[in-house]
Amino acid sequence: xxxxxxxxxxxxxxxxxxxxxxxxxxxxxxxxxxxxxxxxxxxxxxxxxxxxxxxxxxxxxxxxxxxxxxxxxxxxxxxxxxxxxxxxxxxxxxxxxxxxxxxxxxxxxxxxxxxxxxxxxxxxxxxxxxxxxxxxxxxxxxxxxxxxxxxxxxxxxxxxxxxxxxxxxxxxxxxxxxxxxxxxxxxxxxxxxxxxxxxxxxxxxxxxxxxxxxxxxxxxxxxxxxxxxxxxxxxxxxxxxxxxxxxxxxxxxxxxxxxxxxxxxxxxxxxxxxxxxxxxxxxxxxxxxxxxxxxxxxxxxxxxxxxxxxxxxxxxxxxxxxxxxxxxxxxxxxxxxxxx
Amino acid sequence: xxxxxxxxxxxxxxxxxxxxxxxxxxxxxxxxxxxxxxxxxxxxxxxxxxxxxxxxxxxxxxxxxxxxxxxxxxxxxxxxxxxxxxxxxxxxxxxxxxxxxxxxxxxxxxxxxxxxxxxxxxxxxxxxxxxxxxxxxxxxxxxxxxxxxxxxxxxxxxxxxxxxxxxxxxxxxxxxxxxxxxxxxxxxxxxxxxxxxxxxxxxxxxxxxxxxxxxxxxxxxxxxxxxxxxxxxxxxxxxxxxxxxxxxxxxxxxxxxxxxxxxxxxxxxxxxxxxxxxxxxxxxxxxxxxxxxxxxxxxxxxxxxxxxxxxxxxxxxxxxxxxxxxxxxxxxxxxxxxxxxxxxxxxxxxxxxxxxxxxxxxxxxxxxxxxxxxxxxxxxxxxxxxxxxxxxxxxxxxxxxxxxxxxxxxxxxxxxxxxxxxxxxxxxxxxxxxxxxxxxxxxxxxxxxxxxxxxxxxxxxxxxxxxxxxxxxxxxxxxxxxxxxxxxxxxxxxxxxxxxxxxxxxxxxxx
Numbered sequence: 001x002x003x004x005x006x007x008x009x010x011x012x013x014x015x016x017x018x019x020x021x022x023x024x025x026x027x028x029x030x031x032x033x034x035x036x037x038x039x040x041x042x043x044x045x046x047x048x049x050x051x052x053x054x055x056x057x058x059x060x061x062x063x064x065x066x067x068x069x070x071x072x073x074x075x076x077x078x079x080x081x082x083x084x085x086x087x088x089x090x091x092x093x094x095x096x097x098x099x100x101x102x103x104x105x106x107x108x109x110x111x112x113x114x115x116x117x118x119x120x121x122x123x124x125x126x127x128x129x130x131x132x133x134x135x136x137x138x139x140x141x142x143x144x145x146x147x148x149x150x151x152x153x154x155x156x157x158x159x160x161x162x163x164x165x166x167x168x169x170x171x172x173x174x175x176x177x178x179x180x181x182x183x184x185x186x187x188x189x190x191x192x193x194x195x196x197x198x199x200x201x202x203x204x205x206x207x208x209x210x211x212x213x214x215x216x217x218x219x220x221x222x223x224x225x226x227x228x229x230x231x232x233x234x235x236x237x238x239x240x241x242x243x244x245x246x247x248x249x250x251x252x253x254x255x256x257x258x259x260x261x262x263x264x265x266x267x268x269x270x271x272x273x274x275x276x277x278x279x280x281x282x283x284x285x286x287x288x289x290x291x292x293x294x295x296x297x298x299x300x301x302x303x304x305x306x307x308x309x310x311x312x313x314x315x316x317x318x319x320x321x322x323x324x325x326x327x328x329x330x331x332x333x334x335x336x337x338x339x340x
Numbered sequence: 341x342x343x344x345x346x347x348x349x350x351x352x353x354x355x356x357x358x359x360x361x362x363x364x365x366x367x368x369x370x371x372x373x374x375x376x377x378x379x380x381x382x383x384x385x386x387x388x389x390x391x392x393x394x395x396x397x398x399x400x401x402x403x404x405x406x407x408x409x410x411x412x413x414x415x416x417x418x419x420x421x422x423x424x425x426x427x428x429x430x431x432x433x434x435x436x437x438x439x440x441x442x443x444x445x446x447x448x449x450x451x452x453x454x455x456x457x458x459x460x461x462x463x464x465x466x467x468x469x470x471x472x473x474x475x476x477x478x479x480x481x482x483x484x485x486x487x488x489x490x491x492x493x494x495x496x497x498x499x500x501x502x503x504x505x506x507x508x509x510x511x512x513x514x515x516x517x518x519x520x521x522x523x524x525x526x527x528x529x530x531x532x533x534x535x536x537x538x539x540x541x542x543x544x545x546x547x548x549x550x551x552x553x554x555x556x557x558x559x560x561x562x563x564x565x566x567x568x569x570x571x572x573x574x575x576x577x578x579x580x581x582x583x584x585x586x587x588x589x590x591x592x593x594x595x596x597x598x599x600x601x602x603x604x605x606x607x608x609x610x611x612x613x614x615x616x617x618x619x620x621x622x623x624x625x626x627x628x629x630x631x632x633x634x635x636x637x638x639x640x641x642x643x644x645x646x647x648x649x650x651x652x653x654x655x656x657x658x659x660x661x662x663x664x665x666x667x668x669x670x671x672x673x674x675x676x677x678x679x680x681x682x683x684x685x686x687x688x689x690x691x692x693x694x695x696x697x698x699x700x701x702x703x704x705x706x707x708x709x710x711x712x713x714x715x716x717x718x719x720x721x722x723x724x725x726x727x728x729x730x731x732x733x734x735x736x737x738x739x740x741x742x743x744x745x746x747x748x749x750x751x752x753x754x755x756x757x758x759x760x761x762x763x764x765x766x767x768x769x770x771x772x773x774x775x776x777x778x779x780x781x782x783x784x785x786x787x788x789x790x791x792x793x794x795x796x797x798x799x800x801x802x803x804x805x806x807x808x809x810x811x812x813x814x815x816x817x818x819x820x821x822x823x824x825x826x827x828x829x830x831x832x833x834x835x836x837x838x839x840x841x842x843x844x845x846x847x848x849x850x851x
Contacts, residue, residue, distance in 0.1 A: 204711075206704045209695060217685040222643050223676060224696045225665020 005330055006276045006283070009322035010290065016318050026305060034304055035297035045296070047182035051254060052295050055080070055246035055263075057288035058191040059270035061198035062242020064279040066235025068202060069211035070218075073236055075121070075136025076243040077267025078143035079114040083244025085147055086113030088251045088258045091173030092155070092166060102173040106248050107190075114244015115237045117143065122236035126229035132236065140267070148260050155258065165259040175253050187249035194242060199281035207234060243267055264295060265313075272320045291316070342405040344369045344497055344528040345390065345421075350399035352385055359385035360396070361552040367497070372519065372529045374539040374560060376572050377549035378770035379742030380728035383532050386549070387499050390530070391423040392416045403497075417445075420496030424486040424503055430474045437470035440489045461488045464518045466511065476606040480629030480796065487515070491522075498522065499530045502768055504538060511628075516542050534770050536565035550574055573772045580775060582782050585806045588619035592790035593640070593672075593759050594653040598660075600639055600646060608632035608814045610639070615809055615816055617759070617790040622781060623819070624805035625794045626830050632814035633794050634677075637763055640792070641674040642667040654759065668697065671758030675749050675765060677794075679741065683748040686737035690729060690747060691718040693736050698751055717754070718747075725750035726773065741768040749777050753784060760784060763794045778804050798827055810834055 017035070018028035040049045059076050066073050073079075087110040094102055121135035148164075157167040175185035202208040207230075214221040214231040221228065246266060255262055273291050277283030298312025343366040352360040359382045367373045377383045388394035390401065392411035401408045403419050416423070430439050437454045444453065454470035461468045466484040474482065483503065490498055498519075504512045519529055519542065533539055539546060540560045548556045548571040556571050598613040610632050617623045627633055638644040639652065639660075646652060646660035653659060654670045664674070676682045684693045691714040695703050703714045718732035725746040729739050736744060745768060752760065765781065766774035782804055785791045795801050801808060802822060810817040810833035817833050 200708075204708045206695075206699060206707050206709050209692070209709050213685055213688075213696065216687055217681045219678070219682040220685045220696060223641070223664060223674070223682050225642060225663050225668055227663065227665075 003278065003283075005326040006278065006287070006323060008326045009276070009319060012322040012326075013315065013319045016322070017315060020314070024307070026307070031301060031305065031307075034301050036293060038304070039293065039296035039300045044182055047184040048296060049289070049292055050188055051184050053288040053292035054188045054191045055250060055266045056270050056273050056291050057285055058194050058246045058249075059239070059243045059267060060273035060277060060284045060288060061191075061194045061281060062239040063270055064274040064277070064281075064284060065198065065201060065208070065211065065238035067215075067274055068208075068279050069215040069231040069235050071125075071232055071235030072133045073118065073121070073136050073239040074133050074271065075118070075138075075140040075143075075267070076239055076270055077263060077265065078136070078140030079117045079240045079243035080247040080250070080263055080267045081140075081143040081147050082117040083110035083114040083247030084251045084255075084258065084262050085143075085150060085247075086110055086244070087248035088166060088169065089155075091169040091252065094173075097170035098172045100172065102170070103175070103252065106173060106252055107245065110244040110248025111241045112244070114240040114242070114247065116240070117244070118236040118240025119233075122233050125236075126232045132232070136236075147258065147262070151258050151260055157257070163259075166257045168257050169251065173252060174256055175249070183254045185253050187253050190245060190249060194245075195281050195285060198284070201238075202279075202281065211235065243270075269295075269316060272316055272323075275320070276323060290319075294319070341368055343367055343402070344371070344404060345530075346402040347386075347390070348400040348402070350386065350389055350396045350401070352382075352389060352394065352396050354385075358552050360389070362399070363549070363552070363554055365547045365554065365557075367528045367530065369496075369528055370523050370526050371545065372523050372531060372543045374531045374533065374543035374546035375549065376533075376536075376539065376546055376568060378572055378772060379740055379746075379768075381549040381572075381770075382552040383549055384501060384740060385552075387423065387501055387530065387532065390416075391421060391499060393423075417443075417493065420493070421499070422490035422493050422495040422497070423499040423501070424483070424490055425501055430482060430485060432475035433473065435471050435473050436468055436477075436485050439474060439485065440470075440492065443489055444492060456492065457488060460491060464488070464491065464514065466514070472606055476604055478629045478634060491518075495522075495527055497528045497530070499532075501532045502534065503531075504533065504535065512538070534768075534774065536560075536568045536771070539568065540565060548572055569771055572770070580779055580782070580803065582804060583786055585621045585785065587621045587806075588788070588790075590618070590656060591616035591653075592619045592655055593617040593792065594656075595640070596651055596653065598636075598639065598646065598651040600635060600644075603635060603638075603644075608635055610635050610814045613814075613816045615819070617792050619758070619788045619790050620785055621806040622785045622791040622793060622804055624801035624808045624822075625792065625811055625816070626798060626801055626808055626834060627794075627796070627811035628834055629796060631811050631834075633763070633811055635814070636811065636816075637674075637676070637761060637794055640761055641672070641676070668700070672761065673697065673752040673755050673757035673759070674761040675752050675763060677763040677767070679744045679748055680737060684736040684744060687735055689733050689735055690722070690727075690739075691715045691732040693747070694718040694721065694732075694751055696751075698755060701755060721747055721750035721754060724754075725776070742770060742773065745769050746773055746777070749780075753780055757784075757789060759790045759792075761792050761794075764797075765793060765795065766797070766800060774800075798830060801830075802827070 018032060021028045021031040039045050063073055063076055087106040090106045090109045091102060117139060120139060121132040124130040124135055125132045151164045151166060155166045157165055175187050177183055177185045210226045211231050211234060213226060250262060251258060269291050273284055273287040276287035294312055294315045301307040302309050346366040348364050350360050350363045363386060375383050385394060389396045392413045392415055401411060437450050437457060440457060441448060441450060441453055457470040466488060468481060468484050523529055531543055543560050546558045546560045547554055595613055595615045598610060600610045602609045608631055613636060639646055642662055642664035645663060649658035649660040651660045654667060654672060659667055680686045694717045695709055695714050698717055703710055703717060715732045722729055727747045728743045749765060766777055781791055793805060805822050807819045808822055808825060808830060809819055810830055812834055
């Protein structure tokens with residue numbers, strides 16, 4: 001039944017979407033087609049689908065490591081932004097713009113910066129028992145403002161007609177697409193490796209085992225002598241690293257530079273992906289593909305049918321809502337009070 | 341006379357097992373009826389069917405001559421059937437009175453209900469503060485809440501599933517008086533217990549279950565406990581062999597002047613506790629639940645650490661600051677009082693629960709869990725300790741309480757610890773398995789290990805311990821040699837009024 005919930009939720013989301021479209025005066029079937037089929041009806045569509053699914057899956061894998069131990073990292077968006085800033089910084093300011101070391105260095109910078117950003121809530125939680133949900137979320141706003149400061153100020157491209165953006169990264173600092181007609185690039189292999197690592201970690205490793213004990217029965221973890229702080233650090237750093245790498249892959253991939261909006265909310269959407277995927281590596285792949293399709297579909301109906309852009313967020317919200325509701329009704333049964 | 345409750349040919353199957361096989365029994369008004377059987381004999385399932393928490397596959401239930409159809413707990417309550425579960429069905433985050441209010445019919449008047457709880461619980465010698473939160477209560481205190489909750493309903497049929505396993509001898513006497521008084525007022529009582537002497541003392545009739553079938557009925561007052569035990573087990577009982585102890589020269593576990601504040605405002609402060617456990621001996625810690633046992637055992641196991649390392653010495657090494665994992669590295673193992681959620685992770689399979697503490701025994705290689713070995717380890721425990729389970733893949737929460745206890749005890753014993761801490765080793769375990777567990781504890785100690793047993797069952801402590809300590813209000817008595825002391829002396833120490841303080845344990849004795 002645990003696996004049934006996401007399927008039921010997805011079906012109900014389609015249903016609720018149809019009702020929504022009908023209420024707005026559009027033919028539900030045609031609109032659903034425009035939303036979910038048209039975007040991936042071409043090679044370019046498929047490329048975009050994978051391109052957008054990749055960061056979602058990568059981040060969700062990292063977050064799920066913590067979620068399994070009840071470590072709630074809500075700030076992957078901020079960790080992604082910081083990772084992107086650090087990677088872009090390396091790409092822009094490394095003395096040799098043609099060095100083959102650029103990509104590996106940017107990868108390390110992105111991962112390191114994401115982890116450093118996540119280390120702040122980890123330290124505060126492990127040492128002072130602060131609430132990591134609040135701290136990670138607030139750090140996201142700080143990251144967003146830091147990005148805004150950099151692209152409006154010190155890092156602004158002098159030749160960029162005053163647009164708030166950095167200069168374009170040199171070619172050696174970018175992933176080379178598989179085909180220059182499309183944007184899909186080898187960074188999806190990073191995601192593939194992350195999925196396998198996540199599976200190995202959660203299903204096979206002793207550290208992953210300890211974290212699942214911490215999540216399922218904190219007293220048993222204490223009884224066995226597993227340190228709570230190690231679960232906190234592992235959970236947050238895994239999420240931070242994954243988000244930081246996703247940020248790096250965005251600037252070194254489709255973006256090529258920093259601007260005030262570098263992520264359409266991947267860090268937040270990945271939370272939903274992790275839960276649709278039942279915190280399981282392969283479930284997350286399916287969840288990421290679905291969520292990516294929602295992003296694409298939202299753009300398509302906006303362009304072709306003139307539907308509002310908020311539709312994507314609405315669909316995400318409906319999906320999460322139905323998922324939580326399906327979980328609830330699978331584990332609990334509602335009954336009217338009996339009158340004795 | 342029309343029976344208060346009559347079961348006709350009740351059958352209930354679960355995947356893989358027949359829990360009840362054509363069980364019939366009848367209970368008259370005012371009768372105290374025992375249901376005996378080993379762990380997994382089907383007693384708890386039968387009680388759930390009577391209470392309506394589970395549905396029989398076939399068979400009929402009659403209450404006061406009227407057939408009950410489409411049974412459920414709400415119908416039970418309206419008929420006056422109340423049940424005290426073995427695993428308590430209480431909400432931990434709210435107070436006692438709020439818990440009870442949820443089960444009580446009528447208007448929601450917490451103040452009036454709290455007053456009722458106070459008077460009723462005091463009258464039956466089971467005092468509870470209605471405003472305490474359930475998560476702060478010990479297992480014994482939670483049991484009181486459950487019993488008082490049922491008594492408030494003035495039941496016609498009361499089902500008690502091992503009610504005395506966590507009560508003190510004095511509280512048991514009090515409970516029995518209560519039950520006899522209820523019976524004399526016409527209330528029928530179904531009583532499940534592993535303690536045959538209690539059944540003989542209290543019950544009018546007994547139905548014995550084995551592998552889901554009724555094997556015999558007996559009049560406990562006219563049978564010997566050996567006869568009853570044979571009916572349950574179906575074979576000869578194992579004999580205990582307690583050879584003389586040969587304590588090591590130096591203690592393996594030593595506590596020196598340990599004082600610690602209470603966990604919370606309802607906990608017990610530990611004051612200047614000193615004790616020694618030598619290799620080769622079993623030391624028992626007796627005491628009424630809630631007198632500091634939980635605090636002491638958490639400090640000894642390392643679940644709680646102490647800033648002064650030298651207050652707890654493991655093998656002579658200052659260890660107060662070490663956590664549970666580090667103490668286990670020094671050769672310590674521990675069986676906690678709570679099985680689900682502390683000794684085992686409820687949704688995890690048994691092989692995963694084996695890894696919980698046995699990961700040092702070669703179940704983890706290259707930082708990866710060796711599933712095959714973990715499965716073998718779990719299978720070994722299941723076979724050696726006769727755990728009734730659907731193999732290593734069964735989840736911990738699918739096991740009955742006694743069987744999970746066997747698994748946890750088995751896991752800790754298989755680690756061959758140098759120091760073993762055990763809290764309530766045989767709580768809810770049937771006679772055959774309890775004897776086996778006790779024998780294994782004795783054998784472990786005779787092999788040179790230091791064993792500390794915390795138990796509220798004096799019989800058990802007297803059977804296996806070499807020395808006895810008594811904990812009362814956070815203070816531990818000097819050691820008593822088992823052969824030179826007796827139950828009366830221990831009982832007195834358990835309830836002694838010391839240092840001019842009034843204590844809860846004292847209230848339990850008041851008439």
